[in-house]
Amino acid sequence: MTLGLDGLPAWSEPFAGDARGGLERGLPLGTMDRQAAFGDSDGSGVRVAIIDSGVERDHPAIGDRLVSSMLVEVDDEDATVTDDATAADVVGHGTACAGIVHAIAPGAELVSVRVLGPNNRAKGIAFAAAIDWVVEQGIGVANLSLSSRSEALAALFHELADRAYFANTLLVCAANNVPGPSFPSLFASVISVAAHDVADPAVWFYNPSPPVEFGAYGVDVDVAWRGGGRIRATGNSFAAPHLAGYAARIRSRHPDATPFEVKAILAATATPVTG
């Protein structure tokens, strides 16, 4: 009995050990290596937005790289982005994501945009406002571990994802392992990431079968958590910040690279597989 698992969009399945042969590519993408892609660049000069539950400013895993903390507040249908003086993380999750980015790209500046809060019943709207703000600020990479299921907001998210793409803001989204709509993580203009269980932050896979194009380390990851602590965590939302970190390093080394080119470079420098 398979317990109906066959019907699930198991985004991580292509990245499982025995299935990985299916990812093999015949294109000459491997002519670019990681040295040329990002080498010893540490992400300096690139800002990475963490659209999440907030980031704990003083957490040792953040290394004083949190340069601003914003908060999205929703009043009816109107969302405003304001300074979050507390720089708190109401869960620990945003700090975990920021810590992963910082470990890979310690030179990158981190910007927290907190979209979870007591007054944010209209979560989709808060989330859209956060993406809009990040694009307007000209931030190079945004890590999004959340997505909206609202069909009513699909067109808005599609427009925002396209605007980000053309404005040079790379959206790195955690895939959602649940059937049905998920915006913007299923759009072609973003980098969509699921988890694999190879315990190495430098291992990522490219999957030629969309919608989820990348697999990164997301199982049993040692992550920062609130209160200055650390825990071990599993989920696609811990895979995405690994690629956000490497994207920051690529953009630091190649400031002119467009989101399309960064995605192509990440595909070209993905961990090789043999079938």
Place this chain on the structure above:
Amino acid sequence: MTEPSQPSPASLELLAAIAARAEAAGRLEPPGGAAVLRSIVEATVVLFDAEAASIALYDAATDRLVFRVAAGAQGQGVVGVSIAPHEGVAGYVFSTGQPIAIMDVAADPRFGASTAEQTGYVPRSILAVPLLDDEASLGVLEILDRRSGEGFALRDVELAGVFARQATVAIRATRLERDTATLLRDGLRALGAGGAVASDEGAIDELVAAATARLAGDDDPVWALADRVARLRAADPGQVTLLAELLDVLIRRAERPRPGRADR
């Protein structure tokens, strides 16, 4: 035989009254068909060999996530506990729709301290998956601590997702049952089958539309009142009697014409 497409004002009045009461009764039912949800958490505990499994559902009236059912040796304490819908692991999963599993939570001394105070149990590991309907998040399925001591793997996240989907289907089914228009339509159709009214679908639709037209919308404060009354079931009979008497007084006041205001 009466003409069903043109019911008498009295029978329409009666239908509207039935609709209003059915709507209120439906809203007083705890969402989710607790029995089905309970069997889902029981199966979850067995399959994962977990210390506890529970389901929390979002309650719009209080803007809280409320733990409705639980199973397992360490599960019972959590039933009835409510948390803010944006805080903690359950709140995060509810708000973002992203399943996560975390291990070694006891390494963070602050972790879950408030919930632990309420439930008497601090887990080492938590797996939480959202209950996602077509448009929105309805709640969270949470699994605590494998008894073998193992953490949760990616496969477990997917498996828990299957159980969450069952719970979502169950909730959706019971909510449909509670839909007043569906209820009336089914009732009229049954009567039609017995020959008491015509079984013509168009006529039934018209009757249902007329009877439900005067129901208050979702944002009407009267439903917030109904939700509060539902929570009174935990109160003792003396308290309920007192409240009923107080409500009688308020209702008599409400039904009096208000001074200084033209009525309709």
